[in-house]
Amino acid sequence: MSRGDAIDRAVISARGAGSRMRADADVRLDPAQSAVADTGVKAMIPFGRPFLDFVLSGLADAGFAQACIVIGPEHGLVRDYYERMRPRRIQIDFAIQAKPLGTADAVLAAEGFASGGEFIAINSDNLYPSEVLVALRAMGEPGAVMFDEGSLIEHGNISRERVRSFAYAKVDAAGFLIELIEKPDERTLAAMRGFALVSMNCWRFSQEIFEACRRVPLSSRGEYELPAAVREAVKGGARFKIVRSTAGVVDLSRRSDIAAVGERLKNLQVSL
Numbered sequence: 001m002s003r004g005d006a007i008d009r010a011v012i013s014a015r016g017a018g019s020r021m022r023a024d025a026d027v028r029l030d031p032a033q034s035a036v037a038d039t040g041v042k043a044m045i046p047f048g049r050p051f052l053d054f055v056l057s058g059l060a061d062a063g064f065a066q067a068c069i070v071i072g073p074e075h076g077l078v079r080d081y082y083e084r085m086r087p088r089r090i091q092i093d094f095a096i097q098a099k100p101l102g103t104a105d106a107v108l109a110a111e112g113f114a115s116g117g118e119f120i121a122i123n124s125d126n127l128y129p130s131e132v133l134v135a136l137r138a139m140g141e142p143g144a145v146m147f148d149e150g151s152l153i154e155h156g157n158i159s160r161e162r163v164r165s166f167a168y169a170k171v172d173a174a175g176f177l178i179e180l181i182e183k184p185d186e187r188t189l190a191a192m193r194g195f196a197l198v199s200m201n202c203w204r205f206s207q208e209i210f211e212a213c214r215r216v217p218l219s220s221r222g223e224y225e226l227p228a229a230v231r232e233a234v235k236g237g238a239r240f241k242i243v244r245s246t247a248g249v250v251d252l253s254r255r256s257d258i259a260a261v262g263e264r265l266k267n268l269q270v271s272l
Contacts, residue, residue: 006063006137006138007117007119007120007204008063009064009066009114010059010064010067010068010122011068011106011110011113011119011120011121011122012043012052012069012070012121012123012124013103013106013201014052014070014078014124015071015072015100015109016042016125021037021040021042021255027255027256029258033045037255037258041077041078042124042125042252042253043069043124044081045252047261047262047265047266048265048266051124051252051261052069052078052124053270053272054127054265054268055127056087056092056272057270057272058130058133059133060087060089060090060271062137063134063137064120064133064137065090066090067092067093068092068093068094068110068113069082069093070094070095070096070097070106070110071094071095071097072096072099072100073096079094089271089272093113095110097109100223101224102219102221102223103201103223103224103225104213104216104226104229105213106226107209107213107226107229108213111210114205116207117207118142118206118207119204119205120133120202120203120205122202125251126200126201126202126249126250127249128145128202128247128249129247129249131247132145132202135243135245136203136204137204139204139241139243141204141241142203142204142205142239142240143177143203143204143240143242144169144177144199144202144203144240145244145245146169146171146197146199146202146242146243146244147199147245147246147248148196148198148244148245149163149197151245152198152248152249155246155248156249156250156251157251157257157261157264158249162251162253163198164183165183166183166198167180167181167183167199168181168189168192168196168198169197169198169199169242171197175242175243176239176240176241176242177234177242179231179234180199180227199227201226203230203240206238208238209238211233212229212230212232212233212236212238213226213229215229215232216232250264
């Protein structure tokens with residue numbers, strides 16, 4: 001597959017420690033949801049069926065034929081579930097991330113799956129609109145879909161306070177990434193007002209990203225983080241085309257998200 005082709009491979013990071021999901025024990029859930037939330041495996045929290053089913057169905061709808069789910073060695077329940085199901089619309093592979101060392105380390109775990117071509121990388125605890133996945137697939141080069149700050153708040157289930165905890169992008173006049181800024185302060189945000197684009201880890205990568213993931217230092221949280229790897233790649237000369245979206249994203253980061261996510265999923269059909 002050459003650059004410019006539509007791609008059909010997706011890497012889904014599902015290895016996180018899930019500490020925020022295990023917290024807030026006072027949030028009342030039904031027993032099935034509570035039991036899974038206690039494990040920290042956010043992607044398998046049931047809404048009639050696991051949240052990850054909705055993510056995979058969306059990928060299949062957008063034309064992706066193969067997905068690699070990055071899990072930990074202790075996450076046999078994820079592998080067992082999909083091996084029993086045997087989805088017909090999308091082929092599912094697995095990569096093992098030995099320890100929960102961050103999103104850059106998760107992408108690196110899927111290097112073999114990428115097989116030398118381009119692929120997208122997304123979170124297992126976010127449900128992205130179909131048009132976002134289609135845009136990534138057809139982008140024709142490495143890049144990302146970034147989200148308008150106000151639209152995320154208006155159309156998703158993410159509060160203004162939580163949006164500010166994500167990375168924001170500076171983009172040049174040609175639409176390419178200049179810089180990713182983690183948790184920008186008010187002065188930085190004011191300078192970006194009207195042009196503030198938020199990263200929800202919704203990327204299209206070439207093989208260049210793997211060397212960047214190997215170079216990235218440990219963060220203050222003790223993780224190898226994908227935004228830092230992207231910054232490393234940009235410093236090394238990589239270019240990332242940025243597409244702006246005014247859509248919302250369904251975010252399942254915390255136990256307190258579960259009720260609102262359930263409302264957003266209840267009328268969605270899953271086909272795997």
